[in-house]
Amino acid sequence: MxxxxxxxxxxxxxxxxxxxxxxxxxxxxxxxxxxxxxxxxxxxxxxxxxxxxxxxxxxxxxxxxxxxxxxxxxxxxxxxxxxxxxxxxxxxxxxxxxxxxxxxxxxxxxxxxxxxxxxxxxxxPENYFTVWTNLFERAKLQAGEKFLVHGGSSGIGLTAIQLAHAFGAEVWTTVGSQEKADACIKAGAAHAILYKEQDFQSVAMRTTGNYGMDVILDMVGGKYINKNIHTLALNGRLVQIAFLEGSKDSIDAMPIMIKRLVFTGSTLxxxxxxxxxxxxxxxxxxxxxxxxxxxxxxxxxxxxxxxxxxxxxxxxxxxxxxxxxxxxxxxx
The missing domain is CATH 3.90.180.10 (Medium-chain alcohol dehydrogenases, catalytic domain)
Known part of the structure; x- marks a missing residue:
């Protein structure tokens, strides 16, 4: 036995x-x-x-x-x-x-x-495998690019912030409190958006001079999907790795064509x-x-x-x- x-x-x-x-x-x-x-x-x-x-x-x-x-x-x-x-x-x-x-x-x-x-x-293992394969292998994040990760104070979020910053990207994130914003800034984020008080799309576009994000890593889904698409820059990449608010929403797909976007995702x-x-x-x-x-x-x-x-x-x-x-x- x-x-x-x-x-x-x-x-x-x-x-x-x-x-x-x-x-x-x-x-x-x-x-x-x-x-x-x-x-x-x-x-x-x-x-x-x-x-x-x-x-x-x-x-x-x-x-x-x-x-x-x-x-x-x-x-x-x-x-x-x-x-x-x-x-x-x-x-x-x-x-x-x-x-x-x-x-x-x-x-x-x-x-x-x-x-x-x-x-x-x-x-x-779980966080670093997930972030590495999605952010650097699928989205091909490069030094100097603008990167947004939702849920920045989570294990995935903080891993993404640290790695993106270490490899030379400028990092934005969304969080639910000032305490979480402070933690993300300490980890390497340049900008932390309080999503309960601010519209992340408006803030991201304003702070980048209407350029937008080169890469977005999203775990939220739901109404964020359409907003992510409209927040991406020309040749931007949206990577979906979870759906905390569901996988379905009505989206305007025209920007995908006009801006030559990539909308991808994976599960580990x-x-x-x-x-x-x-x-x-x-x-x-x-x-x-x-x-x-x-x-x-x-x-x-x-x-x-x-x-x-x-x-x-x-x-x-x-x-x-x-x-x-x-x-x-x-x-x-």
């Missing part, structure tokens, strides 16, 4: 209170998988959506919550050749990260950056293992050197014990946080 370990079970889903500590047996790694003894697990918006029943995992993925972890590799699959037992890593997982042990593909494991602890390392979880592995290699090549210099580091708001996963989800749903929310999995 395989040894049992603690994990968060969300049953049939529902409110944050549906999540409970449960036990299940270990599954040995197969193929290129590694088994990680988890120290910390990052909490992400897709976890909240999956728990509530609105974001089912793709075919073949774990039915359990948790898309990123940090910890120590304790076992290797028969085809895993790039990692070693005992190695400290952070990893993008196919689910199941809210647990004492978690499986991940070795290609989706990253070394812990020099000088970084495991708590911060657990915040890298359904992408192939090979795709995710390539993103991991790009992060090590382009972003890890910045982290070694103390730049573009994860910004952490709160840490909860594994048994307090419900409280972590309540905080995320409240949107009071600035930066990442983390679960401390391993008990000392």
């Amino acid at each position: 395989s040894p049992s370990f603690r994990f968060i079970d969300h049953g049939q889903g529902g409110s944050p209170g549906c999540m409970k500590i449960a036990l299940r047996g270990q599954t040995p790694p197969t193929g290129r998988q590694v088994l990680i003894e988890v120290e910390y697990a990052g909490v992400n918006r897709p976890d909240v959506l999956q728990r509530s029943g609105s974001y089912p995992p793709p075919p073949g993925a774990s039915p359990y919550l948790g898309l990123e972890v940090s910890g120590r590799i304790v076992a290797l699959g028969p085809d895993a050749k790039e990692r070693q037992v005992g190695e400290l890593v952070c990893a993008l997982t196919p689910g199941g990260g809210y647990a004492e042990y978690c499986l991940a593909d070795e290609r989706h494991c990253l070394p812990v950056p020099a000088g970084m602890d495991l708590r911060a390392a657990a915040c890298i 979880r359904p992408r192939s293992d090979e795709d995710k592995g390539q993103i991991a290699l790009s992060l090590v090549e382009h972003v890890f050197p910045l982290m070694a210099q103390g730049k573009c580091l994860p910004i952490i708001h709160s840490t909860f014990a594994l048994a307090e996963a419900g409280k972590a989800h309540e905080l995320m749903e409240s949107s009071r946080h600035i930066g990442k929310i983390v679960l401390k999995v391993k008990e000392r």
Whole structure:
């Protein structure tokens, strides 16, 4: 019989209170998988959506919550050749990260950056994979361009602000409070728009002399879709990565044609293992050197014990946080 370990079970889903500590047996790694003894697990918006029943995992993925972890590799699959037992890593997982042990593909494991602890390392995979592939590979953001990210105080938002600033873009963001605006400015944003008081389209056009944005990264959707299109500059690129306000709206598509716009988007979880592995290699090549210099580091708001996963989800749903929310999995 395989040894049992603690994990968060969300049953049939529902409110944050549906999540409970449960036990299940270990599954040995197969193929290129590694088994990680988890120290910390990052909490992400897709976890909240999956728990509530609105974001089912793709075919073949774990039915359990948790898309990123940090910890120590304790076992290797028969085809895993790039990692070693005992190695400290952070990893993008196919689910199941809210647990004492978690499986991940070795290609989706990253070394812990020099000088970084495991708590911060657990915040890298989901946000940095997402931002890098969408902002730099899809939108091809360049130095000197004007970039707007909505929801700048979220984990994704702060990651996008830091990376865009580090690579030479001028950054705008939308936030819900002055406290969040201050945090975004500190992270590298040149302009923070208080969306409850200001119309982001009007502010963006006014502050750029009616030029607009070269790139917009949006997680909101809904009525923002049309406003984003009208805020883009000539040859601008809009990248959609989530729909907090829904995926449907009436839009005027004429500016797409007139301004030669690109409207694209992606989701990370359904992408192939090979795709995710390539993103991991790009992060090590382009972003890890910045982290070694103390730049573009994860910004952490709160840490909860594994048994307090419900409280972590309540905080995320409240949107009071600035930066990442983390679960401390391993008990000392």
